[in-house]
Amino acid sequence: MKTIGTMLMLGLLLFAGCTREDSILVQNETANQGRIRIYLTDSPALFDAVNIVVTRVEVHRAGADSTSGWITIDSTTRTYNLLALTNGASAVLGDGTLEVGKYTQIRLIIGEGSTVDIGGVLFQLKIPGGMQTGIKLVHQFEIQPDALYELMLDFDASRSIHKDGPGTYILRPVIRAEPVQTSGSISGTVLPVAAHAWIWTMVGSDTVAAYADTTSGYFKIIPLPGAASYNLHFSPGDTTYRDSVLTGVVVVARQNTHIGTMTLQLK
Numbered sequence: 495m496k497t498i499g500t501m502l503m504l505g506l507l508l509f510a511g512c513t514r515e516d517s518i519l520v521q522n523e524t525a526n527q528g529r530i531r532i533y534l535t536d537s538p539a540l541f542d543a544v545n546i547v548v549t550r551v552e553v554h555r556a557g558a559d560s561t562s563g564w565i566t567i568d569s570t571t572r573t574y575n576l577l578a579l580t581n582g583a584s585a586v587l588g589d590g591t592l593e594v595g596k597y598t599q600i601r602l603i604i605g606e607g608s609t610v611d612i613g614g615v616l617f618q619l620k621i622p623g624g625m626q627t628g629i630k631l632v633h634q635f636e637i638q639p640d641a642l643y644e645l646m647l648d649f650d651a652s653r654s655i656h657k658d659g660p661g662t663y664i665l666r667p668v669i670r671a672e673p674v675q676t677s678g679s680i681s682g683t684v685l686p687v688a689a690h691a692w693i694w695t696m697v698g699s700d701t702v703a704a705y706a707d708t709t710s711g712y713f714k715i716i717p718l719p720g721a722a723s724y725n726l727h728f729s730p731g732d733t734t735y736r737d738s739v740l741t742g743v744v745v746v747a748r749q750n751t752h753i754g755t756m757t758l759q760l761k
Contacts, residue, residue, distance in 0.1 A: 527591050528637035530567060532600070532645045533674070535584040535716060536576035538692070538705045539652035543611035544576040546619075546649070546665075550603035551588035552628070556596035564601065565592065571605055576651045581704050582679065582714030587647065592637045600645075600671070601628040610655055610663050619655065619665040633671040644674035646717040648702065670700055677717035678745040680726060682753035687711045689758045690731030695724040695743075711755075720747030728756055736761050 532551060536544075551568040567590030579585055587602075608619040635643055653668040684691040684706040693713050694703035704713040718724065722745055728738040735758040745751050 525639050529642045532588040533584040534587040536579045537650045537703050544651045545609045547573050547605040547607045549605040552601040553597045554599040556598050596636050600631045603628040646672050672717040676747045678720045679716040679750045681714040683711045683755045685757045689735045692729045718745045
């Protein structure tokens, strides 16, 4: 019995030692990893639908070569209708674990079957030869231990699709990247709804915009760099109404600035 008790004690000690080692190993792995989540949103465009097929989302590690430096964070093929991702809506484009460190680029691999819907007619989107290896976005970021880095990609459909002859449309993506941590949004309501207002502002040389909802007049513009003020322009589709502008709208990181109701006046 004494021998059996000794053996049991040794077994428990060995088990406890293994448990501690496993725990330390998990902690070390966690300390060397963080997470990235990439969202996709869109500015409005005068199409019925813009369907983009994304087969893979990758990031490039700083200091690595152009081949081995790419790391896949999502390899599930998905189709995104960009026009469903307006007025504050977004979709998760990629979500994955990365080693702690600095990264310099993002790459979206576009698959076959991307289309644009114009008046109920679907046209295949032609992908230029230079884009066969993917859409590359230069955006530097750092993954911190056991932390989440979130990034919003604003895919401007209206500036990304170009007609190239009868029935031929080319995709030349215009995409703006903004860290969620440092960006905010502006929302409000534009009346009358019948004015069909287009609301827009500038981020550098880029136009960031939304259409007022055709039922409620509600709008939301994302993402906008925080700690800044913007001039918000209201351009009615019904030209019997006047253009208006609201100046000095302050945006704070990770917050929404609600402006209330803007009522457009007749000319």
